[in-house]
Amino acid sequence: MLRFSGVFAGLLSSGFLGCLAFSEASAQAAADPFRAWLEFRPRWEAADQDGVRPAEALTVRTRLGFETRAWKDLSATLEFEDVRSLYGNYNDAVPPAEPYAVIADPEVTEVNLAQLVWKPAEAFSATLGRQRINLDDQRFVGGAAWRQDEQTFDALRLDYAAGPVQASYAYVDRVNRIFGDDLDWDSNTHMANLRVSPGPSLELTGFAYLMDFEDGGAPVSNATYGARMTGVIAQSGRKLAYAASLARQTDYGGNPVSYEARYAAAELTLSDGPVAGRLGWERLGAGDGGAFQTPLATGHAFNGFADVFLTTPRDGLDDIYVGASYTSALALGPILKPAVSLTWHDFSAERTGADLGTELDLTTTFALSGDLSGVVKLARYNGAGGLSDRTRFWLGFTWKAWQ
Template sequence: MFRRFLLTAAAFTAIYAPASAQTFSEALAASKPILESRLRSETNDQAGLQKAEALTWRNRIGFQSGEFNKLKLLVEFEDVRALKDDYNSGINGKTTFAGVGDPEGTELNRLQLTWTPNKAATFIAGRQRITLDDSRYVGNSGWRQDEQTFDAVRGDFKHGKWAVTYAYLAKVNRTQAEAADWDSDSHLINVAYAYSPAFKFQVYDYALDFEGAPANSTNTLGARLSGEKAVSDYKLTYAANYASQKDHGNNPADFDLSSYSLDGGVSRGIVTVKAAYESLEGNGARGFITPIGSNHGFRGWADAFSTAGNKTLPNGLVDRNVSLILTPKSPVTFLKNPALTLIYRDFETENTGQAVGTEWDAMATTDLTKNLSLMLKYADFERDGAGMPASRTKVWVALEYKL
């Protein structure tokens, strides 16, 4: 049904699309290069394992063409090298070391054709980056050196305050080079109504079916409300989300789980304070999962609960956290747009209410030039008793260049 809708919409927009005057040679001349380079040190001092020390270097190169007959072509290759490889990448066999999920590999990261017949519709076909909302359920896992991309067909439609996104996923190119990719027969649909900056309402249905990974085949149906508003010298933000998740496709299990989250923030000048609560239900055998989400940004930067990226315990997980973000004026001219983030998290199981542990996260970022940035990052998870994920401390230092 979704694919029939997409083809019908494509035919309709083609009829009413205005002709493009740009020639093919002009489109080639308007092409823009893609050049990115990220050098990152990561250490993971995890109880019970050898300390991991990784120095990885990721490079991307490609181009985005100009427009020809409402079409644009993007090609991008990606290469990840380990300059220091005393770590378990998940596929290198170094299981006595703690984990750093950045294996070596070279691959085609993106190859996509974009058709924009008019202002109301955009279609993208091919290997592409897809992020929806805050990337909690659908994202590119951009924290890892090898990002997650999708072999997909996507359509975005806008009318007034309404926006609709539909995507069919044929393959998920995950963050472990090509060793753990999933063939897919999955559908994503997200419908949003933006009444005002203070009120945006969305409903979504993500029906995921993965060959070779049946435990991750799920149908997640939910709704999200978010917004922001200026009050005097303050900026207020909020978001609320609820979702239910059931077994789907080739998943042999039978379950019905839910998740909800609430977060709010207030900013004034250089200071932002946020508080958040997220609950992911568990039934003792499995918890609510987010198999294609950008999970590093949620439930702690130490990734203490990560199982195939899902970051949920069988008895579920509750994450209570508060954060402080500072964006001070730089004291020196060669450091631009500095930002400091500090987060405290307290975890417990959703099903049994058992204490899991606490975590401190901290990060400092700054731009060194227009194209070069520096990041220092720290995460310290301390478990609260036997049977919980191992305590660990992680430290990152990264330099990133983007043309």
């Protein structure tokens, strides 16, 4: 199995520096041989959960990145990331566990991106190195970008897009998870995704994700095959967006547990100008031996912001949710483009129908300038079925400057 860390990282850095040197040498011929960015994301999070001490954390994420322009069909990206805790008492989810509620933002300094991209034709590209991989709605593969330490992948990825067809394949050698280097997973994972757009209001996607993890990831190694349908129907200024997914999952690779489980989801979103309403249902089924799991998903975006169900319960999960949102094009003093959304979830066990509680999520986003934005979020989970009540609150800002 290939290993992208160590020597590989050195090779990538050398390749990047080589591209950068070329860019500097060609500065007179190209007005912008490369671009750079600097980002700060301070955030305060508070978590209150029955049975453990309340937690709070003031953290700040800093990123510094560079990207070269294409030269002989090659370009390079390098991004450094640092997460610091400025104040608080919390369990950062990295052993040893602290006696507080979990706020999964450990301190870490790392290379977040280190990739070379070869694009010999408009329809094809190949990406090698540490990179972001966000597939479809990120229900199965994503960057978990809500946490301060983003999930990235050491991988070789091939992309093809021409006309109505988009296809991607990735081999993942290592998963750089949100908990820092000590809890990353070595991987022998294959990801294939094929999307076809037969009409202006319909997209059909088929996917196969064969995930095999070493070390602590072995119990969630799985093979998932599925299909997804999405589209938007517009009439008289109103839009109806729809999405539906089906998938089947079995144990795979080093997983010591033999099981089979099913997944299904459906969602409708009706929007009229700045107002939108959403109704959805998601089922992560329970089969003989285990339940449907999504170890590489952007889990925070699904099944409630309180993060109660990042791991699917043994009896599976049914999530029925309804939400509404409003986005304003007006400015409220210094606040630009304010938006608010409210979502209510009703959870139950798929196998037994047992009540697993309800949750109410509130999100407000806004901009203070073109470079500065903010977010306020509140999640209140009312537990049932042995699960404890939880409340989470976030206040955060992101400032990003580009060269």
